[in-house]
Every structure is written in C-alpha cells, then in structure tokens.
Amino acid sequence: MESLRELFRIGMGPSSSHTMGPRRAAEIFRTRHPQAACVHVTLHGSLAATGKGHLTDQAIQSGLAPLPVTLHWDPTPLPQHPNGMTFVALDAQDSPLATWTVFSIGGGALREAHGALSQPDLVYPKRSLGEILTWTQETGRPMWALVDDMEPEVWSYLRQVWQTMRAALTEGKHAEGVLPGGLNLQRKAKAFFARARSLRGSARRTALLAAAALAVAEHNASGGVIATAPTCGSAGVVPAVLAYLEKDMGLKEPDILRALATAGLVGNVVRTNASISGAEVGCQGEIGVACAMAAAAAAQLLGGTPAQVEYAAEIGLEHHLGLTCDPILGLVQVPCIERNAFAAIRALSAAEYALLSDGRHLVSFDTVVEAMQQTGHDLPSLYRETSQGGLARVFRR
Ligand code: SF4
Structure with missing residues (x-):
C-alpha cells in the first residue's frame, strides 16, 4: 500500500475525482507543455455527466491558467475508466503539439491508460x-x-x-x-x-x-x-x-x-x-x-x-x-x-x-x-x- 498521504489529500472541494483530480491533471499538462498557446480539453463519461455541478470546468481552467481553454463534454465513457480527460495542446497556429489522456480514479489520484503516472511508492508491505x-x-x-x-x-x-x-x-x-x-x-x-x-x-x-x-x-x-x-x-x-x-x-x-x-x-x-x-x-x-x-x-x-x-x-x-x-x-x-x-x-x-x-x-x-x-x-x-x-x-x- 502507498503512503497515507495518497489517501488524505488537502485541497478544494467539492469533489476529489471531479475537482481535485482534474485540477491536478491540468497543472501537470500545463507544466509539461509551456510552449502551448491554448488547450482543448474533452471530459468523458461521468466527468461530462456531472462535471458542471462538480465544478470540473473551473478546476480545469484554474489548473491551466493563464492559457485559454476550450472544453468539450462527451458523456460517453472511455473504455478504461468512467472519469476520462483528453488534453490537447495547440500552438499559435492551432496545430496540435501534444495529446494526453488521463483518468481521475478517485480521491484526487490520476492514472494513465497503461497505469499509474509514476511508479507507486509502496510504503506498506501489507495489502489487507x-x-x-x-x-x-x-x-x-x-x-x-x-x-x-x-x-x-x-x-x-x-x-x-x-x-x-x-x-x-x-x-x-x-x-x-x-x-x-x-x-x-x-x-x-x-x-x-x-x-x-x-x-x-x-x-x-x-x-x-x-x-x-x-x-x-x-x-x-x-x-x-x-x-x-x-x-x-x-x-x-x-x-x-x-x-x-x-x-x-x-x-x-x-x-x-x-x-x-x-x-x-x-x-x-x-x-x-x-x-x-x-x-x-x-x-x-x-x-x-x-x-x-x-x-x-x-x-x-x-x-x-x-x-x-x-x-x-x-x-x-x-x-x-x-x-x-x-x-x-x-x-x-x-x-x-x-x-x-x-x-x-x-x-x-x-x-x-x-x-x-x-x-x-x-x-x-x-x-x-x-x-x-x-x-x-x-x-x-x-x-x-x-x-x-x-x-x-x-x-x-
Ligand atoms: S459518491 Fe455520489 S452520492 Fe456519494 S457523496 Fe459522492 S457524489 Fe454524493
């Protein structure tokens, strides 16, 4: 098991999967692509279905600020997880620079299609x-x-x-x-x-x-x-x-x-x-x-x-x-x-x-x-x- 820090996260509500996780994903994407002129974000599945009420749009915008953001809402879930997000960084000519699909898997944690964002730090040898x-x-x-x-x-x-x-x-x-x-x-x-x-x-x-x-x-x-x-x-x-x-x-x-x-x-x-x-x-x-x-x-x-x-x-x-x-x-x-x-x-x-x-x-x-x-x-x-x-x-x- 990972550290208790991964479970008890401090941040703004109202939702760990729909607010905290998306804000974190947006911050990571902005840091990875400093050359981007704007970002298109598609929210899939549950994030699209309840994202407005859960302030997901505001979380994404604040995580990517000051970059301009265009949001798309697609209630069809991606096959890997109900809470998917696809970020596309565009340059000043609107040409795509990079695409990233990531999932907000609960409690503010993120996962990519092939697994965790980074190697989990298994602090506890016990699982049950x-x-x-x-x-x-x-x-x-x-x-x-x-x-x-x-x-x-x-x-x-x-x-x-x-x-x-x-x-x-x-x-x-x-x-x-x-x-x-x-x-x-x-x-x-x-x-x-x-x-x-x-x-x-x-x-x-x-x-x-x-x-x-x-x-x-x-x-x-x-x-x-x-x-x-x-x-x-x-x-x-x-x-x-x-x-x-x-x-x-x-x-x-x-x-x-x-x-x-x-x-x-x-x-x-x-x-x-x-x-x-x-x-x-x-x-x-x-x-x-x-x-x-x-x-x-x-x-x-x-x-x-x-x-x-x-x-x-x-x-x-x-x-x-x-x-x-x-x-x-x-x-x-x-x-x-x-x-x-x-x-x-x-x-x-x-x-x-x-x-x-x-x-x-x-x-x-x-x-x-x-x-x-x-x-x-x-x-x-x-x-x-x-x-x-x-x-x-x-x-x-
Ligand atoms: S799981 Fe659903 S019903 Fe339960 S607290 Fe979260 S948003 Fe509300």
Whole structure:
C-alpha cells in the first residue's frame, strides 16, 4: 500500500475525482507543455455527466491558467475508466503539439491508460486488513503502530490533515445562507449546533455528530478547502466522529492522530484492493468507506482491541453495500451532505456494536471490500455518478 498521504489529500472541494483530480491533471499538462498557446480539453463519461455541478470546468481552467481553454463534454465513457480527460495542446497556429489522456480514479489520484503516472511508492508491505490484524496479533501492538513503523515522518502531515478537518468544521459551523449550484439548498450546520445545546443524552449526541458532519460537507459543497477521507464528497464523516469523541472523552491530539492513522489504514486497504470512486463503484466506495474509517477510529478511541477495530470497520462498510451515487443536478449536495451526517452517526454505533463483541465475526472486512468492488461493477452506470438514475432522475421540484 502507498503512503497515507495518497489517501488524505488537502485541497478544494467539492469533489476529489471531479475537482481535485482534474485540477491536478491540468497543472501537470500545463507544466509539461509551456510552449502551448491554448488547450482543448474533452471530459468523458461521468466527468461530462456531472462535471458542471462538480465544478470540473473551473478546476480545469484554474489548473491551466493563464492559457485559454476550450472544453468539450462527451458523456460517453472511455473504455478504461468512467472519469476520462483528453488534453490537447495547440500552438499559435492551432496545430496540435501534444495529446494526453488521463483518468481521475478517485480521491484526487490520476492514472494513465497503461497505469499509474509514476511508479507507486509502496510504503506498506501489507495489502489487507487481515494481514494488518495478524501483524497486531504477532507483535501485540495496535494498528496505528504499523503507520509509525512504516512511515514515521507522516505524523506531521496527519497533524496538518487534522487541522484542515477542524478548520473546515469551524468554517462550516459558522457559515449561513444558500449553497451555490442552483438547488437553493439552505445550510443547516449552524442551526443544528444551536439546537444541540438544548438537547440531552442520545438526542444531543445525534445532533452534535450530524451538525459536525454537515458543517464539513457544506463547506466542501461550497468549494472550501477540506481533507479527503477518503474523498471530498464523504469528507465530513471522519472529522465529525473524531471531533465528537475529542470533546466527549477529553482526548488529546496524539489520540486523535493515532485514530486518524488507523482510519487511514482502513481507507488505504479499500483504495488498494477496490476503489474509493463513486464513478467506479457508487457511493458505497465513498460514504461506505468513510463510515468504515470513522468506525475503526472510534473503536480504537473507545478502547477496542485490533479485532474489534477491524469488526467496526467491517460493520461500517458492510451495511453500506449497494449504496448508489445519484447526486441531484450533479451537485455534491443531495443526497451527499445528509449522507455524511448519517454515516457519522452509524460509524459511532458500529464501533459501540463491535465493542459489545469479542471481535470475532463471520465475514471479514477484506471480504466486504471484495463484495463492494463486485457490487460496484455490477451497478448500472446510471448509479455511478452520472446523475442519470435514482434521486437525480425522479426528483422534481
Ligand atoms: S452520492 Fe456519494 S459518491 Fe455520489 S457524489 Fe454524493 S457523496 Fe459522492
């Protein structure tokens, strides 16, 4: 597996595959072709279907600035991946200088037709959560200790990730008004935080988790800076659970960073063996994986054994299997924002459920990842970030 840096990326929302990845591709192309006078870009498949709502056009233009850009939208996907982009650099006489086809494969990562942009740096010798669990049993150490062993320098980056998550939460908590994009969706986070103050017990907990997840997800939907966990669209789940437990349990920063490391291992296993792209496997790969990451982090913070941590992650993902991606108007707003809130609530419940057991269970997390990948590939493209099916199709004002 690659570094946790490849999973937790810091950048502008609202979409890691439709905004962050395309901006990065545009920046790479501009750097490679400084002699270009202008650039034609064709967005294929899901990027064309939901790119306007996901601000893909703005991301490409800002990545190529100051070059003039002509965009073409082609909803037919290329055979290699649903999120394809073709860049053509032209000289001052409009003659083509270079062509580049690249794919935004989820979480802000890019791939060319023949493979990764550069040789992946495999920091972790392990590929599955089962192998990591075995390592914890053999060494008697917690999951996060594997991160310490394999990339000890990553802690300062994880601190930056946590600070970004907190900043997004704070900004989203205080923002008011309507989200951009045309749905006229009112922000809810601020009102939910206010409401939470008058509540007690489980109602207060639900309100605080939901409010925190909404704050980050609304910030993302407005194009704010967030940390992917594992994607932009699902970026509210992990921070909401961590922030809630930090306050509720009086946790210190090292506890949070270790929980983030364990969450990162869980997300990285999915990224390595399946996909975290809604265009490839539906929302189970985004919100489902975010829930698994947050559940694992919560189980660790609540004192769970590595087996209970693995079980919490398994519950978090298993009960999102089959979740479709059908964003209305192609915006990362409905159902995405509310989905973050419910996944945060479920993640904490999953951790508590796992802690009721001794950690033994029938279906492993790795098996659920395999099922998720298979299910995702069996889903018609209508339900994989094309805004052609489900809510996007039947919703009428
Ligand atoms: S429905 Fe899920 S996968 Fe699709 S854009 Fe929204 S958060 Fe991402």
